[in-house]
Each structure stands twice: as structure tokens, then as C-alpha cells.
Amino acid sequence: MVKVMVYPPTSMILADLVERKGHEALVVSKEVRKKVDTPGLDSPPLNMTTEDPKKGLKYAAVDVPSGVRGRMALLGPMIEEAEAAIVIKGDDCTLGCTGCARTNELARFLLKTKRIPLLELEYPEDEVEAKRFVFKIREFLEGLS
Amino acid sequence: MKSTKYVVTSQDSDVLPSDIALRIYELGRDINVKETCFGVIIDGEEEDISATVEDLRKMDETNIFIKDRGFSPGDPRRCRGHRGGGARPGFYMMEHESEILPLISRGLASEARGEDPPSGVETKRRPTLEDLEAMINEEFS
């Protein structure tokens, strides 16, 4: 079983396909879960505190906006943990954890330069593309183990 | 450890959220179920949830999709009734991907049937100069 980071890290489609093939999908909701279940933290809604943008300094300098660094505090450890990655390119529906384009650029860059098996593709727009999409992902995932 | 997951059905599926809920009750595990417009949210201990997910997939292999959720159902921090309205960001992503699910389902079905991936030119290409000239002549002549 390989730890496969999916991007957007909120993607149900990617996470589902990864887990169907018996791998572990690294998704941001698991990171959020750790936050919201941490007793003693009281910073609703996500329980992210002002410490998070500071943790994000590991990935981006202090002159990078706090929202990027805070998001990187969630995504950075996932990128470090990732053994492979599947990344959707050109999606224009990104909100919340992926609501900041600069964060998405940085995260994708870090995944690409990590030199792990990486599959980049776009969401399908018709049935033919969908068949290729599913096939490529299967082929990629089967090649991992 | 607690785990919460969405169980989402593609629009192509004949399985209803109520069918999924019924199946979960039949399985008899200690799991909370909440029916929603796109499927159900299930919440319980991690091992129960994992086992249940495997059972639920079997209801409609190519049309049921599973996603993790960071918050337990009804968590006031994420519930719109408790924080001034407005959908949580994850909802938009789910809605966005739900629109693509029927295509993914067909892709999965094709794979299940053991079909080869479609061949042919995969990417869109620019017209050649000759093509363009022909198009212009056709349009403006």
C-alpha cells in the first residue's frame, strides 16, 4: 500500500479511485480531523490557530501571506508523507483549503520537485476522456506497488 | 479513532440514499447515518466505517463514491445554522465533482468490462495553416 497524495486534496473522485485500488489516499479532511478533534484548541471553525501560519514558515517565507502559510501548515506535512501523487490540472473550482491559488501553485510545485511518482491530468469532459482518465489512474496506481 | 465519511451516489445510480441507510442498519454496526441530498454521511469507529464502506460499494460498484470528512455530522463549527449561513467550502467541491461522477462511473464500468482505453488523438490540436485557410475561404467566400 502506497500513500498517494491527491490534489486537490479535497477531491472525492481521486481519493475514491486511489482507495479502490487498495492504496491510502492522503486527503486534507484527515488533517482537518486531527485539528478539530484536538482537545483544548478553541479556534473555530477549523481549529487553526495563529501558530499554524508560523508552522507554515517551513514552506514559505514570512513575506508570503498568512493564508498561504496557514494552508501550508495543513498541506505541507501531507506532501512530506506522500509516496506518490495524482494532481488535477486546470480545475477552476477550488475553494476552502484549495481556495488560494498561490497555495495551490506552491503545493503542486513541492509535489513535482519531490521526485515521487506523479500523475497529472485534467478532469474529463466527455465519456471518452472519462475512460482514459480512469484507465490512466488505474495504470498509475497498479504501477506503484 | 472516530471516522466520518460521505457515501455519494452518481446520478446514474438507481441506489437511493435511503437504500444505503437501510443497508447500514441491516449490517448492524454501531454507526450513525445521516441522509443528505447527495448520499449519506456515516460516522463511527474507524474499523466499523472501513468495513461498512466495503459493503456499501458492493451495492453499486461503479456508482458509489466515498470521501473522508473532517467534521462529525452536525458539528456546530461547520454547521451553517451555527455560523451565519453560507455553504462550507467542501460542499461546493462535492457539488462540482458530483457533476463529473456519471462520467467517472462510465469510465469505471468500461474498465470493469475489461475494455481497452479509447485510442486516437488525445489532445486538441491547432489547425494547420492549410486547414485555417480552408476555413477562412469557406466562411468568407
Next chain:
Amino acid sequence: MIRIAQLSCGPEYSGVQGELQKAADMVGAELIFPEVSLEDVMNVEERFGIEVASGDLNLAMARATRIVENPDLADAVFVATCFRCAEGAIVRSEIRKYIHENSRIPVLSYSFTERTTAETLLTRMEALVTTAKFKGLLSRERQTGLTAGIDSGSTTTKSVVMKDNEVIGTGWVPTTEVVKSAEAAYNAALESAGVKREEIQGLGTTGYGRHLVGREFGAKLIQEEITVNSKGAVFLAEAQKGEATVIDIGGMDNKAISVQDGIPGTFTMGGICAGASGRFLELTARRLGVDITELGKLALKGDYQKVPMNSYCIVFGTQSLVNSLSAGSKPEDVAMAACHSVAEQVFEQQLQEVEVKEPVIMVGGTALIEGLPRAMEQLLGMKVMVPHYAQYIGCVGASLLVSGLVED
């Protein structure tokens, strides 16, 4: 309860959403997030005019269009994006303009960092809520009866007594101990007006020490500076109807307020940078060996371009002035360079965040340093008006507004 629509990108991930919430709670407001559909977000360009790469900013713009289409959804709008984000700054500014131009809903624009606290936001939120809540009181144009105002500022404490729409007494002292200084300023105002304290029908307080002073003196109105300064400024400048811009360069912070019919529309409150405050000018005056009241007149004779200023900072900027003096620069040029430096910083950092419409009214003690409004005129390319009693603007606004409460 006042509903403040939050249109933002980043506060949850910066760990400051709780602080925004806390500030709203403190002023008795509720933060709301207007419902929009995925389609609204995806088609935001059609509705708002632009789509950007960051989805959360598109969501904020989609919510703005929803508010404009349904103005009953919110009483006020708070637009917030991360400090140092260019994309966020552009969208924040465009949302502010869009709401301002297409509705009568007051807007507050703010860029936050992870260090933003509820306390930083409090005065701004208070002003936003007051503007939304007390439109009737704020539309008051005449002072009636015998009322007084105390402005307990960070550097100076001012007081006025007003009777039948006229200022009849003023008092001014440097702020030391908040209550003692207020006592002294108030007494001076009462004395110059020739009235006794018990005759005053209503007292209004404003400024940093407003709560403490207000409690101590039994004030009928305790109000933040943005509201009272707008009111005082348009009253003294006789610009109560239509548009106006109020600029107040204070001892600890600066305010730029775009006013419509005497009511603040959009406003910003600048952070604590001494280089963009009256203190910088005080320091310059001291270095030049002139009284602060003479600095402005001296500056009017000078040319700022003859003195190279390498920094806006009170430390390094002052160093530039000192270096120039030792290199033979004339005191008047140095005085004007200091005025220009302060004006330019306010122009660059704050006036870009509001709609600058004439008349431009400069208020506060610094407005009396003639070089400063002159420098602002040069930067804006507009006439800048300094009304009589400019340094008492907060007290006049408080005194005028409290007369409305006395009548009721």
C-alpha cells in the same frame, strides 16, 4: 442584531477567524456568509466583471453580488484578505468599490495577518456597527441645546462646549493620565464657554480613552472616532450633504473616511507607524528648533524635492532629515520634506482604500501644520480643506451627536 456580511479569503487558515468573530461579538454584531450557489461562483466574471485564480476570492465576489441584488441580507459588509496578497488586495478594493457604488451598505476593508487580534478590529467594527445601526442619529445636521464633547486621544485630550449649533468654548491639554487630562481639558472648555458643568445637558466622549472617560463623567454617548470625526468634519466644513472625504492624521493612527451625507461609507484606519503620524512632525520640529505650531508655516516656504528622504520610518526618515541638515539643506525644505513624507505614506497606504471625493477635509491637530495639507493637495491633485476648529473635530462630532440623544 446588526448582520455583518463577511467577504474574505484566508482568515480561517490564518487562525484569525475566531478574532473576527470575537470583535463582532464585542460590538453586538453577527457575522454572516451570504448563500451563493456553485453556479454563482463559477459565473462570477459574468456577474461581477472579473474572475481570479483563487476560488475563495471568487466566492467573496459572488457573495458581494448577492448582497447588491438583495440589500436586505446584510446591514454592513466586512471585506478582508491576507496582508501582502496582491490578488487579494485587488479583489478587496474592487468589492469595496462595488458595494459602495451599488448599495448604501457601509463597508469596512481590512488586510489581516496572523497577528490580527479582536482588539485591533474593535474600533473598526464598532464604527461599522454604529454606521449601520444609527443612521437616524448620524443624519443629524444641527447641534441643539448646551452639550459638550471630550476627545481623549493618545497624544492630546480636547474638549468643546457647544450651544445652539455654535462652538462656545474649547480646551486642550497633552494626554498624561487619561481621566486627569480629560478633567483639565473639559474644565478649560467650560471655563472658556463661561458655563458650569451641571448646566451641560449631554456629554459625548470619543478617542482612545472614551470608555474610561465616558464612565467617569457620566457621558450619554461614548463613540469611536470614525463616526464622530466624520460628523464633526462635515459639520465644520459645511459639507453635510453629498460626498466628502475626511483625513485624520493622528498621534497613534490615521483615518481615511469616505462620507456620504455625513455618514461614513468606507473607511480605513491605519496601523501604528510613527513615521506616518503627528509624532514624526513633532520630532522634526524639535530637531529644527521650532515650535510645532511654526513648523507648518516654515514648510510652506520649502521644497520637499530638495531633501532626499530614504525612508518613511521615524528612525531612518529622521536620519535622512538630519543628514540633509548637515549637508546644508535649508530648514524650510526639511520641514516640507517631513510633511511630504507623512502625507505620502498616508496617500500610499490608506487613501488607496477609500473613494477620495471632494471636498477633502483634513482634521485633527496635524491638519493645522500647514505644510501637511499642502503636501496632501500636491499628492491628490485636489483642494484640501481645513475647517476652523479642525483639532477639536472629535469633540464637535460627539457634542453634535449627543444633542440628538438629549432631545430624544
